[in-house]
Amino acid sequence: MKKMHTYLKVMTVALLAVLFLAGCGQSSSSKSSNDKTTSTRVLKTAAGKVKVPLHPKRIVTNVYTGDVASLGGHIVGATSLDLASPYLTKAQKKAATNLGLTMKPEAVLKLKPDMIVTSNEADVKALKKIAPVVYIPYGSTGNIEQTATKFGQILNRKKQAADWNAKFKAETKQQAKQQAKRLTKAGITPSKTTIGIYDMQNGKLFVDGAKWGRGGQALTTGLGFKLPAAMQKIDAGPGFQQVSTESLKKYSADWLFFGSTTTGKSSNTQAISDLKSNPIWKSLPAVKANHVVQLPFNKMYYFDPTAVYQQVKLITDAMLKKA
Known part of the structure; x- marks a missing residue:
């Protein structure tokens, strides 16, 4: 009888352990699922809605390299005209692969980007199978402060954009005044x-x-x-x-x-x-x-x-x- 009582106690403990682990597994699975659903977001672009990473890590750009770089975006590739800018730092240029005059799919694919930002509408169709393409028509971003705000939304770097605008207003105001x-x-x-x-x-x-x-x-x-x-x-x-x-x-x-x-x-x-x-x-x-x-x-x-x-x-x- 005593053995039976001990056996039941062991079985009860084991069952509770199984239920606890199952619960943990379900919680972990649920958390993983939630992380997955919140790891992307939808942007409205000139070419329609596009699902982009919540925090893009590898960005390829055409025309907007300086804008992305100014907010701390990690650029892995850009066109030669962008990288010729005298306003990019040596470190920023070194970190990015020179794609030449245009963003050829084969070259872009090798860089494994998770976001592509371009002013060329044709890039949407050519590159959308590689990574989400954010199409921004040239000249459509507004003045310099509006542009920073727009890229803050695109890159999910709103704070950096707000900080940059505040710094720009202060420093440029002083610079312009001088x-x-x-x-x-x-x-x-x-x-x-x-x-x-x-x-x-x-x-x-x-x-x-x-x-x-x-x-x-x-x-x-x-x-x-x-x-x-x-x-x-x-x-x-x-x-x-x-x-x-x-x-x-x-x-x-x-x-x-x-x-x-x-x-x-x-x-x-x-x-x-x-x-x-x-x-x-x-x-x-x-x-x-x-x-x-x-x-x-x-x-x-x-x-x-x-x-x-x-x-x-x-x-x-x-x-x-x-x-």
């Missing part, structure tokens, strides 16, 4: 001065808005210059517009900022020379006053937070040489 003093001393008052941004591509002349790179954000959000009415419409609309030489007076401004790019085999050298010798160009008030600033494309193309901050002084220095 540079504005230099400009004012030379007779240039940004708040009362209009600027125009022009771009020559493949022999064609374009007018750009302030959100189309080319130093636009440094000039407006940073230094406080204004766009003429005709350019404000472009800025609020498509962001850029091809114009004819005959229509240049409509897009005239107190200061003209001119850049050029060379794409493929097409050179802009002759087109720029023809423009400068054109009577209509010569008749513009800014041209007559020698208020035309030509800045290096490799420093003005980029529009990420770090680039904008440094462009403020670069632009000021260039203007003072002309004042």
Whole structure:
């Protein structure tokens, strides 16, 4: 009888242990399941909704490398134009594989990304089987502070974006104040001065808005210059517009900022020379006053937070040489 009693006690303890372990297993399984369901989230993009990692660890970028880097995103691959930016650190460039001019699927696949960020709509179809693709049309992110906020949402780094914006406001305000003093001393008052941004591509002349790179954000959000009415419409609309030489007076401004790019085999050298010798160009008030600033494309193309901050002084220095 005593043996039977001991046996029952042993069996009871064993049964309780089994039930306890089963419960633990169920809890662990439930926790694992919950972790899995919360490890991704859905973003609304220009190409539709896309499920992305909650905390992306390996990001491949095209155009937005500087924006991702400014918030501490880990970039494992980027296009050659992005990595040519003088505003990226050596460490940031070293950590990323150069993908060349475009993001070829074979090259991207080798990097095992968990998120791809691009301004090229064609990349969505070509790369979506490799990793979630976040498509952001060029020029659609707003001003520099709005851009940081947007990438804070995309990368799930809202705090970093808020911190960056606070730092940008403080430092850029101080930087702009210092540079504005230099400009004012030379007779240039940004708040009362209009600027125009022009771009020559493949022999064609374009007018750009302030959100189309080319130093636009440094000039407006940073230094406080204004766009003429005709350019404000472009800025609020498509962001850029091809114009004819005959229509240049409509897009005239107190200061003209001119850049050029060379794409493929097409050179802009002759087109720029023809423009400068054109009577209509010569008749513009800014041209007559020698208020035309030509800045290096490799420093003005980029529009990420770090680039904008440094462009403020670069632009000021260039203007003072002309004042």
